[in-house]
Amino acid sequence: MVSFRKGTICAALFYFFSFAVTSQTIKIGVVDYPPHINFNEELNKSPLIKYMNSILLPLNYSFEYIKLPRVRASVELEEGRIDMLMPIPVIKKSIITLPLPLFYATPGLCFKKENFIPILSATHRFNNLMIGFPANSSLVFALESSKANLVALMGENAVNRGIELTQRGRFDAFYHPSPVQVYHRNTAKYKEVACSYFHGYSTPIYVAVANLKIFKLLNSAYQKALSKQSYEYYFANRDN
Amino acid sequence: MLAKNKIKSFFRQSFLLICILFTCFQSIANENTMKYLINDITKMYMSSMVFIFINQPLINQKGGDKGDLFGERFMQNIKQTYLAKYDEQFPAEDHLVKRALVQAMVEVMNDNQALIYDDEIGFKGIIPATFAFQLSAKLATKGVGLKIKFTRTAGSIRNKLNKPDKWESSIMLKIIKKPQIYYDENAQLNGKPAIRQFTPLPMAPYCLACHGSPKNNPLNKNRKKSDWTNIDITGFEMENWTMADFGGGISISIEKSVFQ
Numbered sequence: 008m009v010s011f012r013k014g015t016i017c018a019a020l021f022y023f024f025s026f027a028v029t030s031q032t033i034k035i036g037v038v039d040y041p042p043h044i045n046f047n048e049e050l051n052k053s054p055l056i057k058y059m060n061s062i063l064l065p066l067n068y069s070f071e072y073i074k075l076p077r078v079r080a081s082v083e084l085e086e087g088r089i090d091m092l093m094p095i096p097v098i099k100k101s102i103i104t105l106p107l108p109l110f111y112a113t114p115g116l117c118f119k120k121e122n123f124i125p126i127l128s129a130t131h132r133f134n135n136l137m138i139g140f141p142a143n144s145s146l147v148f149a150l151e152s153s154k155a156n157l158v159a160l161m162g163e164n165a166v167n168r169g170i171e172l173t174q175r176g177r178f179d180a181f182y183h184p185s186p187v188q189v190y191h192r193n194t195a196k197y198k199e200v201a202c203s204y205f206h207g208y209s210t211p212i213y214v215a216v217a218n219l220k221i222f223k224l225l226n227s228a229y230q231k232a233l234s235k236q237s238y239e240y241y242f243a244n245r246d247n
Numbered sequence: 248m249l250a251k252n253k254i255k256s257f258f259r260q261s262f263l264l265i266c267i268l269f270t271c272f273q274s275i276a277n278e279n280t281m282k283y284l285i286n287d288i289t290k291m292y293m294s295s296m297v298f299i300f301i302n303q304p305l306i307n308q309k310g311g312d313k314g315d316l317f318g319e320r321f322m323q324n325i326k327q328t329y330l331a332k333y334d335e336q337f338p339a340e341d342h343l344v345k346r347a348l349v350q351a352m353v354e355v356m357n358d359n360q361a362l363i364y365d366d367e368i369g370f371k372g373i374i375p376a377t378f379a380f381q382l383s384a385k386l387a388t389k390g391v392g393l394k395i396k397f398t399r400t401a402g403s404i405r406n407k408l409n410k411p412d413k414w415e416s417s418i419m420l421k422i423i424k425k426p427q428i429y430y431d432e433n434a435q436l437n438g439k440p441a442i443r444q445f446t447p448l449p450m451a452p453y454c455l456a457c458h459g460s461p462k463n464n465p466l467n468k469n470r471k472k473s474d475w476t477n478i479d480i481t482g483f484e485m486e487n488w489t490m491a492d493f494g495g496g497i498s499i500s501i502e503k504s505v506f507q
Contacts, residue, residue: 125372
């Protein structure tokens, strides 16, 4: 009789907890990072959202995406108001990420089309050019050691202002930590500027998670998805 | 009793001999696997560079269908180039590093998609050497224990990130006068045991368009000699190399752990 009661209680607890887990909603903060996540179109059309859905759907959790501005997004994660955040470079050691990056961001220079320099290892071509850069970004050695006149732009909106100043001819070029965000085929800027890359200087971009419980939940599913197809390869084949 | 002991000893010795032979065969088989893999990777890499060279008009043209440069169609074209160049089928993607290389090729072209379709840019800068470097940089992020580099002697490298390491410099020193493939099964990569191979490339006429003398520079075509420039289309000063010069080579390193 006693063991029957124990068994019933265990079963009830198991049912309760499994229900609690499956009914939990994972809150996923996303930041605008075109062309991977594009706030200017329906979120479900963004390739990174499609890829992440393919990982999360089999987990039988409900999940919702929350659009966040870049600066606030990390705070929301740290304070536990969201469970995940993507895509982000690791800027603080305290942020937990899934171990393998989603993709890599390669920095580069954006030019007015008529001033385009296609190969940035030709650093002698930077001599005396006025090149702007966001003050909070670290420059690649090739640019830092060149003979360009480097001008730091302050403020949160430095990247957008820098691109605009380049369009207007006030800068000869602007250093962008990830020019793919402005130079891809679905953006208005594509007609205005052209960007080339400092290949070999890339930075990993991750999925960050709020705590170890979420980490455990997601990591094996993420690893399994990566072993089938990495996000970068999925992204490269999305139109084919 | 004596006969019994003799039989026992015979079996013991035979067993030992079989074990030794098995280990030898296994080690020879491993060695062959490693050699085949490094050769396949070299040829796959070179085929992609040849394809990029042949398709310079398509890459740099304004408009038109450029689908041949992306995704599955791109890989089919590289496979055709491989077949034409080596008269054999493109290797099966039966190893992690081969799959990583194929995927990296597709990803690199995708990274250049915006530029390739930009009709307001004439010369896109996607030439065999830059494609090869982008591929190397991409592979470095994959963590599969494969490193590929298209390099030359230290003083003559345009992209500083492509400078040869100690092993590559020493091999080039050995083979520069009499270029031949150099294979090293007991090398190191990032402090780990690795196999490495350096395959020298003969200088080809198309190399001279950038690395030759002003008379080889396509930018000087239809110009008076007095107006010739020694700056090539990529923006670098030409090196005045000739067909007799050393063309550099493909350096491939694979960590031995990928064979385990």
